[in-house]
Amino acid sequence: MNRLPINKTPKVYVGGAFIRSESGRVFPLKTADGRFVAHVPQCTRKDLRNAVEAAAKAGPGWARRTPYNRAQILYRLAEMIEPRAAELAEAIALGGATDEVRREVAAAIDRIVYYAGWADKYEQVLGNVNPVAAPYFNFSVTEPMGIVGAIAPAAPSLLGLVSLIAPVIVSGNTVVALASEVSPYPAVVLGEMLATSDLPGGVVNLLTGFRAEMLSTFSTHAHLRGLSAVVSPEERKQLELGAAESVKRCHIQTEDAGFDWYSASTESVYAIRDFLEVKTVWHPIGA
């Protein structure tokens, strides 16, 4: 018997829910040889605004979790992706996953596990008891910054996105991320996996759409405390100029075809430090 095909409507994962763009707009997703796959939400600056509100709501609760618990939850996310790795590989390749693509998915899972491990350890490395010449204890401790905007590279669409998100959220930040414009589908599928992990809704918010429409809002939105982006030199300039008004912390890499996203050197505790605030406290000895 012939069944009617039941195709998935791609939706973006914002505030723990799967939504369409508030504008109702979509753009077609095609395979390399031009075959139509699906219509993907073309999110707008208002979707970005709404995602920031969702992130703000989720933030305090996420930051209050114990580091140990955040580690468990990130590891759980890796567990949720692992059995569906083939689906993600298919989402990246759109019709015929190659070994190269499977390697990317495996690397993305490993990257999440890597940062999960850091959750209850980075404080020992980045915090400090400072020597001072007075009868005080002097501590430097780290705190999450708040809501961070992430703009993923065009490729590798999954590994790039995960590499930006994982070090940001592990410390208690929340993130609003814009997926690769040319390959947005892995972000859609990743959203479904985020929803089944124990990550509270709103901690990771994924948008799909066109950079040109959202870049200026990413840079000027004063509620975003940081930007982690992989963009072109012109886009970098635009982001940094806009971010100056609200004194946003920017960690922006220039898109470079030769960059090795698989290299162990891309994983580092300093990627976590990039979106932490350091608080130094003086406390009298003996009091």
Next chain:
Amino acid sequence: MPSAAQGAFRRLFDEIGSVDAVGLEERVAKYGTRSLKKAAKLWGLNRAVTMVDLTTLEGKDTPGKVASLCAKALHPHDEASVPPVAAVCVYPSMVRHARRALGERAPVKVASVATAFPSGQAPLKTRLGEVQAAVDDGADEIDMVINRGAFLAGEFAPVQDEIVAVREACGRCALKVILEVSELETYDNIRAASFLALRVLRTGDFIKTSTGKTGLNATLANNQVMIEAIRDFYLETGRAIGMKPAGGIRSAKQALTFLVAVKETLGDAWLTNARYRFGASSLLNDLLRQIAKEKSGAYQPPYYFSEAAESY
């Protein structure tokens, strides 16, 4: 409902007409679709600021908290172009503190809830004494609650008599009559209660949706029933009564939608704080936030506007 009450309601509805609930809800659903942008939006936001009754009605209110509320009411934002709000709304015991903080000739009025707010369940003598105390302490406006028990029992005369008694106790103060719509059950009842109040109010007085102390507060539909009652009453008698939705209006977007309803039902004459108010505590911050957004072009975080939001 006992039959005496049924008879009383039937006679009243014969006079004032009833509400088409389906048509009403369809109508108010459309208000949200109006597109207000740029200059019109900025005008609406600023106008909404001037209509806010900045409210604090908590057991933990202190003179200091009321004083800082008054400072905020006079100068809502650093931006000098943002106007002061309409009034501060406090409990009777805080009226003198508010009066002292605002001064005698302030652009911001002092409103006080009185008459055993929010339940209204106290002897009439006690309630009138409370009104008198608030007036003596310098209140400009009195927010009273109606006797819902008597209303639902169909005893309209005592309800109106109490409103008249409070009105007389108010003297020159404006009176706002809280219907507590969430306890009136139906749109028809809201319209009935509105008319009972409207018939004994003076020009410059208000009817008000809710105390803000019950589950369901001001909704667009309840607001619509009441402003239509005000319109019908105005066309009939020429007396213009004001309206104050209270409770549950937290976002600037909601406030603009309410203003759309007012403009399209009552017209521009009601788009002033002499005839329309918002009873709210957190609305002002969102209005300021959206004004700052319109002026700077950048979305603003809530913690720029004295909103407690941890580090987020």
